[in-house]
Amino acid sequence: xxxxxxxxxxxxKNVFVVYGVDERDQSVVKRTLKRAELLSFFAQLEPSLxxxxxxxxxxxxxxxxxxxxxxxxxxxxxxxxxxxxxxxxGKNDANDAxxxxxxxxxxxxxxxxxKDPEQQAILLIxxxxxxxxxxxxxxxxxxxxxxxEFGVVMPQGLESLKRVWSNTRxxxxxxxxxxxxxxxxxxxxxxxxxxxxxxxxxxxxNAHVRTDVRARRLxxxxxxxxxxxxxxxxxxxxxxxxxxxxxxAAWLGLTPKQFSTGGRTILGKITKRGDTYLxxxxxxxxxxxxxxVHRREDPKSQWATRLRETKPWNKAAxxxxxxHARMIWSILAKEQFA
Numbered sequence: 016x017x018x019x020x021x022x023x024x025x026x027x028k029n030v031f032v033v034y035g036v037d038e039r040d041q042s043v044v045k046r047t048l049k050r051a052e053l054l055s056f057f058a059q060l061e062p063s064l065x066x067x068x069x070x071x072x073x074x075x076x077x078x079x080x081x082x083x084x085x086x087x088x089x090x091x092x093x094x095x096x097x098x099x100x101x102x103x104x105g106k107n108d109a110n111d112a113x114x115x116x117x118x119x120x121x122x123x124x125x126x127x128x129x130k131d132p133e134q135q136a137i138l139l140i141x142x143x144x145x146x147x148x149x150x151x152x153x154x155x156x157x158x159x160x161x162x163x164e165f166g167v168v169m170p171q172g173l174e175s176l177k178r179v180w181s182n183t184r185x186x187x188x189x190x191x192x193x194x195x196x197x198x199x200x201x202x203x204x205x206x207x208x209x210x211x212x213x214x215x216x217x218x219x220x221n222a223h224v225r226t227d228v229r230a231r232r233l234x235x236x237x238x239x240x241x242x243x244x245x246x247x248x249x250x251x252x253x254x255x256x257x258x259x260x261x262x263x264a265a266w267l268g269l270t271p272k273q274f275s276t277g278g279r280t281i282l283g284k285i286t287k288r289g290d291t292y293l294x295x296x297x298x299x300x301x302x303x304x305x306x307x308v309h310r311r312e313d314p315k316s317q318w319a320t321r322l323r324e325t326k327p328w329n330k331a332a333x334x335x336x337x338x339h340a341r342m343i344w345s346i347l348a349k350e351q352f353a
Contacts, residue, residue: 017043022065022085023116024053025108026072034112035063045109057083066119068092068111069127077129088119089127093288125266128256130249137223137249141242144216145292151209158202165191173206220245229253232352237316238304238339243296247343250293254348260341267294269337285333294336301335302328 019035022044031053035044048056053076057065062084067073069089077087098121099105099114118124130138155176159169167183167190169176180203191199224230224241233244257263264270267290272283287294305328308319315338322331345351 017041019043019060019063021116021120022057022060022063023112023114023119024065024067024076025112025115026067026070026076027108028071030108032108032112034109034116036116045112047108054079054083057085060085062086064088064119066090066115068095068115073127074130074135078131081129087129088124089129090115090118090124091127091289094118094125126256128251130252134249134252137220137245140216140219140223141246141249141292144213144220147209147212147216151206151213154202154205154209158199158206161195161202162199165195167191177206217242228352229347232346233343236339236342236346237307237311238300238335239297239343240300243293243300246293246296248347250290251347253350254344257344257348260344263344264337264340266290267297267340269294269297269333269340297336297339298332300339301332304335305332 017037020038022033022035025032025034029050031048031050033044033046033048033056034042037043046056057080063086065080065085065087067076067087067089069091073089077089080087095111095114095118098117099110101110151173155173159171159176162169162183169183170179184200221241223245224234227245227248230241230244230248233239233247234241251257251263254263257266261270265286266288268286268288270286272286274281274283305319305323308316308323310316319331319335322334326334
């Protein structure tokens with residue numbers, strides 16, 4: 016077998032497609048492997064550059080390939096798609112593996128940091144918590160909508176709903192059938208159960224922050240709370256996969272889109288690329304800090320105060336989130352934990 020320099024692997028649950036090229040970019044291997052055969056196949060190869068798309072199991076396989084001496088890289092599938100030779104119409108496992116092999120060799124390709132099992136465990140807690148929060152919001156909206164069918168209008172927001180619930184229950188007790196009333200009570204009780212679960216996950220996240228010096232240091236930034244700090248540390252680790260804070264902010268989708276023509280550059284809305292969860296947390300943190308910056312005298316707060324006075328609220332919140340992202344990268348990459 017010729018020397019394989021670069022390999023693309025199309026991952027799935029049980030069947031994997033491998034495409035490899037030599038130093039002249041000539042195809043030397045095209046194989047379909049079962050799950051049990053993948054590691055034994057790579058164990059027989061000389062160390063090479065191996066690319067795969069981010070998805071279920073990608074971090075596990077990347078760690079295993081690193082143990083075998085290969086240079087494993089994970090990429091966003093959206094960045095791989097342009098390298099598929101037949102475009103959208105030719106999407107299949109073989110073409111995907113070939114596109115991955117081509118993309119991983121590009122000099123300016125952006126890669127996803129490979130996470131260790133501890134990082135994945137923390138992110139698992141965040142994902143479960145986010146699912147419970149979504150379910151809580153869904154049930155609250157369902158309860159509000161069903162009550163409106165009987166002429167009972169509830170205020171928006173979970174806290175507002177809880178404040179007026181006892182009075183509302185007395186109002187609809189005589190206005191709705193007993194069968195409907197029992198269902199309303201059950202839905203409201205479910206909201207209480209979900210809230211208790213969310214608090215339990217919050218305590219686990221807070222415990223992680225207390226034991227991780229990096230996350231604890233990030234919480235010293237105004238607008239970065241325990242949930243944001245924990246999620247960022249679990250996602251990017253020491254942040255050294257990014258060259259600078261600007262690149263990290265761009266990876267999060269917190270930089271504006273650019274359209275240039277004839278030497279003229281037009282900046283649009285933010286790109287919203289990258290990790291949606293982290294971007295959302297940082298923007299929420301920016302909104303929260305904007306409410307209190309006028310009470311502080313430090314340079315960042317003074318800058319944010321001027322920003323709030325001259326820019327729309329959401330635009331100012333995104334700008335503050337971008338600044339927080341750069342500060343976070345600096346702290347993690349330069350190990351400013353003292």
